[in-house]
Amino acid sequence: MxxxxxxxxxxxxxxxxxxxxxxxxxxxxxxxxxxxxxxxxxxxxxxxxxxxxxxxxxxxxxxxxxxxxxxxxxxxxxxGDVADLLRAARRILTELLTGQSELLAELKQLGPQSDRADKVIGR
Missing domain, CATH: 1.10.10.10 (Winged helix-like DNA-binding domain superfamily/Winged helix DNA-binding domain)
Structure with missing residues (x-):
């Protein structure tokens, strides 16, 4: 075997x-x-x-x-399992992209001062 x-x-x-x-x-x-x-x-x-x-x-x-x-x-x-897998992938991508857009919105709310903080940290 x-x-x-x-x-x-x-x-x-x-x-x-x-x-x-x-x-x-x-x-x-x-x-x-x-x-x-x-x-x-x-x-x-x-x-x-x-x-x-x-x-x-x-x-x-x-x-x-x-x-x-x-x-x-x-x-x-x-x-039918392949169709289920594709639907699951769509749900996972939707969650990931939703999380990313929420993070992006938070970063935009912080504004330009957050860049200065990054530069201080990055020194």
């Missing part, structure tokens, strides 16, 4: 595989059901060869499946 990959390493590989803007966009577009490749191409501003390459990565990973109907090839999420 082969060596088992630790779960944290498998998760890192999974997130690395997701870590491409075109792949994320494809997954977002597939959240509401199968989408023909031509519609994906129309919605994502990339060359057909690039889209094809990214779809192949997603297909090999098992996250998406291709569906052929005559001459039309569509893609669909293999399971």
């Amino acid at each position: 082969g060596m088992q990959v630790p779960l944290y390493q498998a998760k890192a590989e999974f997130f690395r595989m997701l870590g491409h803007p075109v792949r994320i966009r494809v997954l977002e577009l597939l959240q509401n059901g199968p989408v023909p490749v031509r519609d994906l191409l129309a919605a994502i501003d990339v060359e057909a060869s690039n889209l094809s390459q990214q779809l192949a990565v997603l297909r090999r990973s098992g996250i998406v499946v291709s569906i052929r109907d005559g001459a039309t090839v569509s893609y669909a999420l293999a399971g």
Whole structure:
């Protein structure tokens, strides 16, 4: 029996595989059901060869499946968990960005005198 990959390493590989803007966009577009490749191409501003390459990565990973109907090839999420993951990522980003904008607002309220304090500290 082969060596088992630790779960944290498998998760890192999974997130690395997701870590491409075109792949994320494809997954977002597939959240509401199968989408023909031509519609994906129309919605994502990339060359057909690039889209094809990214779809192949997603297909090999098992996250998406291709569906052929005559001459039309569509893609669909293999399971609903990916859509849940994308929604969770959106919630996390929203919280992070909200926190950052609140911090920015606080810094702006402090005004220019806070810069002088930073320079004193930074000496």
